[in-house]
Amino acid sequence: MDVRKIGALISELRRNKDYTQGELANLLKVSHQAVSKWERGESLPDIGLLPELSSLLGITIDALLSGEAAGKERDGRPASLEVAADSEEHYPESQLELTADDAADNSEQRTISWEHIITLAPFLPSETLEMLVETLEGETDWSSLSALAPFLGRASLERLVGKVITGSVDARQILALAPFLGKEPLDQLVDHALDNLDWEVIQGLCPFVDRATLSKLVQQEALHNPDAGVIAGLAPFLDRSDLAILVKRIQSGQLDPKHLSALAPFLPQELLHELVLPFKAV
Structure with missing residues (x-):
């Protein structure tokens, strides 16, 4: 049993199903760090997770543990992604909605910063968090996006990345965002930062990019x-x-x-x- 081959296969099948690491982690009720360790060949999934993991990836358990994409593929991804149970908190609508009328009733104008939003992110429903981010998205930066990535919905995060990608991109920030982005926006980020990538960053990106993109990265580093x-x-x-x-x-x-x-x-x-x-x- 080759742990690294199993990890590479999990990574490939996950990307084929168009899951981010965060989405697969939510479906399995584990952390995205656990999925990252599997894909980098640093550990194996617990035996109790193998039936659900193999079903989600469309492969038999035997084929998964062999590290070879051999079993017959099952149906594609589920119709909807489940959110981890510990994030399913419910709040009255009156506490979630911030309207212009509410603001007008206050004698002082209240503002909220990225720092405040980042602090509140672990405790807010995703809808509320995304609503707050909407009001500040013109001021966002890469470090703020990295801090909020585990809590934002994938679509919202990818939209924000699209708005700030025109500026300079720190290769280390790409690594922080990679577990939560789909293939297309991640490829755009990688293309934008080609001149700033080193071997360490490329190694960290391996579980998230496809082989064609990885081949391009390898060629980019040809003189080193x-x-x-x-x-x-x-x-x-x-x-x-x-x-x-x-x-x-x-x-x-x-x-x-x-x-x-x-x-x-x-x-x-x-x-x-x-x-x-x-x-x-x-």
Whole structure:
């Protein structure tokens, strides 16, 4: 059982179903950090989650645990996404609606800032939060979006990202937003920040972008020497041709047996044979 291959398969099937990590996490009643760890090959889903996870991804449990997309695909995604039970709080409508008449009744004009909204976000229903964000969206910035991303609906978050994408994009902020964005807006962000991406950021983006986008990122970094450890982390997500290109760029002496062992399941046999030859058995 190869944990990294299983993680890469979960990532691929999730994107094929057009789930974000956050949406899949909500459906399974786990944190998005847990889904992220599965996809990066750092842990496996609990055995009790496997039936529901395999059903959501349209694959058999056996095929999922083999790391190969082999079982017969089931029906697509559910008609609606469930919200995690601990977020299902109900408030009287009178407490949720902020109208112009309410504001006019006050002797002083009341304002709310992004800082206030971020503080309130964990306690507000998504509809109320999105209503507040509407009033301030002209002033938003990447750090505010990153802080609010776990609490905003996907459509609202993607709309806000579309409004601020014209400015400069910090590659680290893309990583913070990636679990909550669909493929198209994430691809737009990545394209916008191509010149600012490094290998560490690219490695972090692997579970969220498709292989075509990842291949483009690999080519973008063509003039830089990749670290053998980073390439081993990228291996489950890369096409063999792109992986072979990167491995051949690793500087002489950086590739050790530990890295070879991690890369071996993903390399063509001829290339693996070529890489093993310089090492001496002890």
